[in-house]
Amino acid sequence: MAPHTRTFTTYDGTARAYRTEGRGEPLVVLPGGPLRDPVRLGDLGGLSAHRTLVVLPARGTGDGAAPADPASHRRDRVADVEALRAHLGLDRIDLLGHSAGGDLATLYAAAHPERVRSLVLAAPGTHAVGIGVETSDEEGDTVHHGDGAFAPEATRRALRALTAPVLVLAGGDDHGPTPAEAAALAVCFPHAELLVQAGAGHVPWADDPGGFARPVAAFLDPEVRTVTVDGVRLAYRVRGPEGAPPVVLVHGRGGDSTEWRKITAELAADRRVYALDLRGHGLSDHPGEYGFAALRDEIGGFLKALGLAGATVVGHSMGGAAACLLAQREPALIGRLVLEDAPVFFPVLPPRGPAGLPEEPVAFDWAVLDATNADLNAPDPAWREELTAVTAPTLIIGGGPTSHLPQRHLAWMAERVPDARLVTIEAGHLVHAARPREFLSALREFGV
Template sequence: MPHFTTDDGTRLAYRTLGTGEPLVVLPGGPMRDAAYLGDLGGLSAHRRLIVLDQRGVGGSGAPADPASYRCDRQVADVEALRAHLGLDRIDLLGHSAGAALATLYAAAHPDRIRSLVLVTGGTRAVGIEIPDAEWDAATEVFADQDWYPAAWAALESLGPDTPLPEQSGITMPFAYGRWDDAARAHAADAATQTNWEAASAFYAPGAFDPEATRAALRGLDAPVLVLAGGYDPGPSPARAAEFAACFPHAELVVQPGAGHFPWVDDPGGFVRPVAAFLDPAVATVTVDGVRLAYRVSGPEDAPPVVLVHSRGENGTDWSEIAAALSADRRVYAVDLRGHGLSDHPGHYGFDVFRDELRGFVTALGLVRPAVVGHSMGGAAVCLLAQSEPELMDRLVLEDVPVFFPLDPPRGRAERPEGPLGFDWAVVPATDAQVNEPDPAWRTELAVISRPTLVIGGGTSSHLPQEQLAWMAEEIQDARLVTIKAGHLVHAKRPKQFLAALREFGV
């Protein structure tokens, strides 16, 4: 485990997880061994996590002066770590009490912050306290759980003289979205991972000057993500929104069904918004309450093009095509709901994706873009062109289903083992619609009035090419081009695919 030495001579340890751009991570507790963070639900797949063990905790040494455990005194430790890493500016993530430390660091060193992520906490730094009555009321969301009566009775027994370790154990059931085996195991480690003497000193009088901190934060130019758990009583989403308002450039994300440790409750639900926020190539927009990630490239004043991926893929699937088109087009490669870094709301279908695309184009203020869709994404583009043809300039449909009922129908697909890059619920939802599609999705092809290019993958595609030819005949102003590449035309034959797009005017 690597170490560095602070200005007061304390030797601190940190661990490194993953690869890529560094993200400095400050644990909470307060003063809990950073091991409880794990890899933050898989965030290490997106960033190189530099996870600090605070003084006196984990692999770090104890300071000569115990008063230096106080939160504001540890700001110098974060600055020493930044200097040790040789970074001019840092992306900084703090959890719970670590978010308070991260906030104080941002206030003291705003020029050193590139981006700031504050996870379920930190509000004390700006003077936002959580009254006991508000905390207690928030726990009622768990009132129907078997464990609640005993946990609530223990909670009512808390008093000002209750030792910190006992307080922690009593409140833990309310700190997770689900008090299941994983949560219990994660909570059980708190007793042995926390330096309780240091925890008592962390919030000692003088640790915070909320008025001065708020004033300093008004000069922070860096983007800030405040992530709250939907079930977290401290801070609640409402208090987290109040916290976010303290920053000039802050975004609030509430993770549904999560508590104080959101990466434990739903790793993917935690990682997606954080990874999207930290990636400078990714932007987000909310459509009907669903947060969609997308990548944009090309001149801002160039004609817009929207690229829509197939089932199981995401906007990065278009990387080569987007790079070529962005020479003279403003290119938007979206992650549809349930895919990539976008939210997984659990409700899917070709018509749902159609409505989402309408909302995406409208929310971004795109004026008559060309829209290119592959397979599932192309079918959604086709449905959008049926309902609102004037929304787009032209459309390209790459090897798309034509919505003839399947005979025989697809059977139930088995989910592959291991993590997926999309929500598996997309598969049964869209398979059901492919088996028994809405007849109007075929019969209304004739209402599409925009110029249309249908690209087929030839006989090696699993889609019947004669149906694509029929589709091209039904649409008023359409032509069919066959590129013998199978279903993945733009991936296997990118030059031919691009040539077809360019000839079509995209």
């Protein structure tokens, strides 16, 4: 959605302008940087694809509303944020503050903790809580910074009432706040998470757009949770009653956890369903290292991290291949295995060449293609030989003659896996999307 400029009236009768851009629920954005046009924020590295950004510039920045006096500058702006919340008709707001806007967001959270649903502080200022307010000069004397508008001790006390989750995001360098200062800031909040974005500086979405937008979007989405496996942050969605038998859904190449929504809605009636975003996909990290072996280890790490050993694992295509490799290597981790139109580790003919560059933006890391194509072109022969090591009862679902995968390979796999059965649902490669009822029926008959 294209940016729009709108106006509202603050507590003191001042007309203020704000800018909106994007789609989804509103996210109030407080930009940092004195007297700079907030247009420079862009769409925060693509965050506008997930939320409607509501950008409120500083007084005196572009909208002609100068502060009454320097000492009242931050006091006025806190009141302006509250007036904007009322104008938007929101009982509680999701709030993002950058740089000096982070100080303002912190002060707003201290003044109105009941009005904050979630808080993101991106490369934030730390003066509001007294971090970095005092330093020593070359002679060892204390130097005070700031304009006297902060009352750090009072702010810290007030923040104890904040029940909202907080994400403090710092760059990996020392261009403020340093990772240590960001960690000290996070401690000031009752429920805070610290994320250091390696390779990013004071404007993290400019240095690494996706590396900024993905974790922020995951944090802001109440349906999404995250876990770190071998240094890679993985996003996932979970539904269903706690304590119910677990089912883990693993998407194919280029997909993500959202493609399982219809399946999840049905299974969650009596199962605890976990839909995972694999590395390089969805809202998970893009570490640059891909391939079936890396994905195999990732699924295994995910099951261990969440205590899901013995779960049913349903994998589509690439996700199914990785799950199959895991079932071979660590049989005890998987209770039941479902492989939906998954490749069977025979070399692809003709071999696939380099993926080239995408013609349009894609929702996954394009490097996944070359890495997994290399495995498809020349799979490790042991992967076929070790199919007999799979001990989990296995359901192989083929998409029939319209699938691009040779269905004879699936039949061959069903003969090699000790406890496997083959079901064909003529839907092409995307069985669970094209024929969800038949797909669910096959799962239920299999005991899922």
